[in-house]
Amino acid sequence: MNTPIKVALIYGSTREGRFCDTVANWTANEIWRRNDFSLDLIDPAELDLPPRHGGSDHPALAGFRRRLGDADAFIIVTPEYNHGYPAPLKFLIDSAYREWQAKPVAFVSYGGLSGGLRAVEQLRAVFAELHAVTVRDTVSFANAWSKFDADGHLLEPDEPRKAMATLLAHLRWWAQVLRDARHAAPYGEVAA
Ligand SMILES: Cc1cc2nc3c(=O)[nH]c(=O)nc-3n(C[C@H](O)[C@H](O)[C@H](O)COP(=O)(O)O)c2cc1C
Known part of the structure; x- marks a missing residue:
């Protein structure tokens, strides 16, 4: 239980x-x-991504997939765009498959x-398709610009920090349990 959980934080x-x-x-x-x-x-x-899908051996995407593959868990930091989430995030999500699974x-x-909660609800459906497990508890900043000072510090940090502690506790539980389970029985080999 003492091995640190490797988290990939995705912008x-x-x-x-x-x-x-x-x-x-x-968050970091x-x-x-x-x-x-x-x-x-x-x-x-910062990834120098290709403009469109198709080149699965593109070095930026191969590197991205390697980093996902190394991770035990993911945190997505996302805004809401027109009641959804931004296109570059979807491009990243769709650029990997097995690396998301059972995490x-x-x-x-x-x-x-x-x-941003409407974006999050859409992302839950997307990650279900990728065999990933989404954590119920979120940290969410409404009117986010009014919550931080010019140096990026929260004006009232107590509630968000409590919410983040809850999120991390549950993320850690799932990450540990699923890491052990993936080692015991590789998820890609599950068959009916
Ligand atoms: C194209 C676009 C659409 C947006 N749509 C929404 C929206 O539907 N709901 C919302 O709460 N904020 C919306 N916003 C405001 C963004 O949440 C806000 O600008 C946020 O800072 C965007 O994140 P970013 O600055 O990291 O790109 C939108 C912003 C943009 C640029």
Whole structure:
């Protein structure tokens, strides 16, 4: 139970001037304060991705899949775009398959009134198709711009930090249990 859980934190937005950096930095800092997780930050804006699907041996995608494959668990930091989630995030999700399987996915979301929760609900359906397990508890920032100061610190940190602790506790439980289970019986070999 003492081996750190390897978490890949995935940025949902590549928008110029994005707020994603603020929320992802806060999330990463919450994880770095602990000693039970290691963290890989995966930012699609830095991956030099191909413009379209098809080249599965493209080096950026091969590297991305390797990093997913190394992870025990995922945290998606996503805004809400038109009641959904951003296209670059979908491109990343669809660029892998087995690497997602039998692993937990948790969400930190942000946006206007809904705090990005409509994007999260869509992502739950997508990850079900990929045989991943989504964690019920989320951290969500409604009107996110009003919650952080110019240095990226939360003005009222107590509630979000409590929510993040709950998210991480459940993510850790699933990650540990599923890591052991994958080792005992590879998920790809499950048959009727
Ligand atoms: C194309 C677009 C659509 C948006 N649609 C929504 C929306 O449906 N609901 C919402 O709460 N916020 C919406 N917003 C506001 C975003 O959640 C907000 O701008 C957020 O900062 C975007 O994340 P980013 O800055 O990291 O790209 C939208 C923003 C953009 C750019």
